[in-house]
Structure formats: C-alpha cells, structure tokens
Amino acid sequence: MSGPVRFGVVGLGEIYQLAHHLAYQRADGLAAVVVCDFDQAVAERTAAALGAEACTDHRRLLEDDRIDAVDLVLPHNVHYEVAREFLEAGKHVVIEKPMTVDAAHAAELVALAAEKGLTFTVNENTRFIPAYQATLDAVNAGEIGDVTLVRTLISGNEFERLGNPKLWKGRQDGSGGGTIIDAGAHSFYLLKWMFGEIASLRALSEQLVGVSQVEDWSVVCGRMRSGALFSVESTFTSGGPWNERLEVHGTKGLIVVDQHQNPPAMIFRGKRDHAGSPLPGTAYAPNTWKYESIAAGIESFAHSIANGEPTAVAPEDGAYAVRVIERAYESVATGRPVPL
Numbered sequence: 243m244s245g246p247v248r249f250g251v252v253g254l255g256e257i258y259q260l261a262h263h264l265a266y267q268r269a270d271g272l273a274a275v276v277v278c279d280f281d282q283a284v285a286e287r288t289a290a291a292l293g294a295e296a297c298t299d300h301r302r303l304l305e306d307d308r309i310d311a312v313d314l315v316l317p318h319n320v321h322y323e324v325a326r327e328f329l330e331a332g333k334h335v336v337i338e339k340p341m342t343v344d345a346a347h348a349a350e351l352v353a354l355a356a357e358k359g360l361t362f363t364v365n366e367n368t369r370f371i372p373a374y375q376a377t378l379d380a381v382n383a384g385e386i387g388d389v390t391l392v393r394t395l396i397s398g399n400e401f402e403r404l405g406n407p408k409l410w411k412g413r414q415d416g417s418g419g420g421t422i423i424d425a426g427a428h429s430f431y432l433l434k435w436m437f438g439e440i441a442s443l444r445a446l447s448e449q450l451v452g453v454s455q456v457e458d459w460s461v462v463c464g465r466m467r468s469g470a471l472f473s474v475e476s477t478f479t480s481g482g483p484w485n486e487r488l489e490v491h492g493t494k495g496l497i498v499v500d501q502h503q504n505p506p507a508m509i510f511r512g513k514r515d516h517a518g519s520p521l522p523g524t525a526y527a528p529n530t531w532k533y534e535s536i537a538a539g540i541e542s543f544a545h546s547i548a549n550g551e552p553t554a555v556a557p558e559d560g561a562y563a564v565r566v567i568e569r570a571y572e573s574v575a576t577g578r579p580v581p582l
C-alpha cells in the first residue's frame with residue numbers, strides 16, 4: 243500500500259480523546275479521514291482538530307471507499323456487531339479491548355478476518371509498554387531462572403463511572419462485567435503473550451460500589467501450562483491514579499514492574515540483591531504510560547496493513563483473553579476451579 247493508511251474512527255469518548263487521538267495527530271503512516279460518534283458536537287470538534295470529516299452513524303462508513311481501516315473505540319456490548327459489519331464490508335479492523343464480550347464471537351471475528359484476508363486485532367496496549375517488553379527479554383535470557391509465579395495488579399479509580407447508572411461501564415448489558423472483563427483483559431493477554439496458556443483457574447469477585455451491576459474487585463489465580471502459578475488481581479475502587487503492576491518471580495530472581503514506581507522496572511538477582519537494578523530501556527513516565535502505548539498500538543496496526551505483516555498483537559491472543567474471561571466468570575458463579 244502506498245501513502246498513509248486511511249482510517250475511520252468510531253467512538254470518540256474518553257480513551258479516544260486521551261490516547262488514540264495522539265496517533266492521528268502525529269499522523270505517521272496513517273490519517274483519520276472520518277471520525278464518528280453519536281455525540282455530534284464531539285464528532286465535529288474532533289474532526290476539526292484533525293482536518294477530517296464528522297459523522298454520527300457508523301453505517302455511513304461501511305461503503306466509504308476513502309477508508310481502508312476502522313479503529314473502534316466503543317462500549318463492550320457493541321464490539322462484536324460493529325466489528326463484524328466492518329469486516330464484512332472489507333475494512334481492516336482494530337478494536338479496543340476486550341475484543342468481544344463473548345468468546346465464540348471473538349473466535350468468529352478472527353476467522354472472518356482470515357477468510358477475507360483482512361488485518362484484524364485488538365488494540366491491547368500492554369504489548370507496547372516498554373517495561374513489559376524488557377521483562378520478557380530478561381526472562382527469555384534466563385536472568386531470573388525458571389518462572390514460578392506471575393502476579394498482576396491493576397487498580398483504577400472508577401467510582402464516578404460505576405456510580406452513574408446511565409453509563410455502560412457499570413451495567414451488565416453495557417460492559418459484560420466489571421474488573422474481570424475490563425482490567426482482566428489486559429492481564430490475561432499479558433499472561434498469554436509472555437508466558438503461554440493457562441491450564442486451570444479459579445476466580446472470586448466482590449462489589450463495593452452499590453449502584454453498579456458489576457464486580458469492582460476480583461482475583462483470578464491458578465496454574466499456567468508451563469507449571470508456573472499466576473494471580474491476577476484488579477480493583478476499580480482505588481482512589482489513586484490508574485496503576486499497573488507486574489511481578490515475575492523466578493528460581494534465580496525477581497522482576498517488579500510498577501507504573502508509578504521510579505524506576506518503573508527493577509530486577510533483583512538472587513536473595514541477597516536487596517537493592518536490585520533498573521531494567522534497561524524503561525523510562526519513568528507514569529502519566530503517559532497508558533496513552534502512549536495505546537497510540538503506539540494504532541501506529542503498529544497501520545504499519546502491519548501498509549507492509550502486509552502480521553499484527554504485533556496476535557488476534558488469537560486477544561480472543562484467548564476473552565476465553566479466559568468467560569472461564570473466570572464461570573468459576574465465580576460455581577465457586578469451583580475451571581480447566582481451560
């Protein structure tokens with residue numbers, strides 16, 4: 243493909259404005275041609291900032307030949323339907339996490355894109371966070387020995403959105419769940435990308451924000467196929483800024499990644515290495531960590547289309563995260579461990 247990849251963007255809410263917009267402003271190998279949101283004022287304001295066209299009905303974009311690809315930044319409950327419409331119309335599609343609410347739908351989208359020869363993936367920004375890549379490099383180089391335990395903790399301040407029954411976030415029919423589907427999507431993708439598949443899991447959840455319909459704390463834990471143990475904890479009732487933390491424990495050492503820690507990624511080599519050392523290439527950037535990695539995901543997706551290369555985030559791994567989410571809710575409901 244010559245020239246920039248031409249995008250239609252659907253959904254111009256919070257994370258579009260904070261993160262995706264950066265990619266279209268930089269316009270490095272991509273261009274926003276039409277931006278779309280139910281909210282006309284938002285669509286027009288965003289379009290004006292980018293020199294794009296505004297629209298309020300995504301169906302107008304389906305047959306628009308000026309567009310090669312769409313970036314879908316929508317509430318969870320419409321991911322499947324809107325992504326399918328665009329794939330059927332022959333557009334490349336990148337969608338925000340979770341790929342879908344339903345695992346069968348995610349598998350269907352991956353198969354449909356492959357059948358049509360289209361580039362499709364989930365914009366899982368975890369893949370573009372330098373500290374995680376540095377962690378994976380160190381683990382693969384054997385620096386901490388065999389991995390015995392992987393722990394993630396994602397904490398967010400969602401009191402306001404969960405407390406507003408008009409918003410999709412706290413409604414079961416809007417989000418498909420709370421922390422397990424929303425924050426868990428990141429951690430389950432990360433586990434798969436870095437450490438492979440899960441063998442079995444058990445999950446529990448709790449709810450503090452009374453007016454919402456979804457869990458706002460959860461722990462999903464179990465064993466990976468590699469034999470390592472894992473635990474994925476998420477909360478939406480932390481008064482602090484959104485934070486992502488990863489610990490990888492190995493037979494010879496430990497790596498701790500924490501978005502708000504400076505330096506953000508430390509490696510401890512052995513039981514007497516109390517001071518540890520920073521992992522190379524992991525700059526302290528707590529406030530841009532998420533937004534820059536999301537924008538990088540869009541740029542990487544455009545690069546894949548332009549060069550006919552596989553996406554950095556394998557679509558199958560995005561779909562796998564949805565399978566894990568489904569099994570985790572099954573475990574919450576039954577109170578029992580679930581094999582994968």
Ligand SMILES: NC(=O)c1ccc[n+]([C@@H]2O[C@H](COP(=O)([O-])OP(=O)(O)OC[C@H]3O[C@@H](n4cnc5c(N)ncnc54)[C@H](O)[C@@H]3O)[C@@H](O)[C@H]2O)c1
Pocket residue numbers: 252253254255256257258278279280281298299300315316317318320324338339340365366367424532536
């Ligand atoms: N990668 C990350 O770290 C990250 C962070 C935050 C949100 N997200 C994901 O991004 C997605 C959006 O989240 P958000 O917080 O920006 O939500 P939001 O509610 O702030 O924005 C969604 C926007 O979509 C618009 N919309 C809904 N349906 C539409 C349709 N059919 N056509 C046109 N516009 C439509 C709404 O008007 C709204 O402006 C979700 O999947 C969420 O999980 C990802």
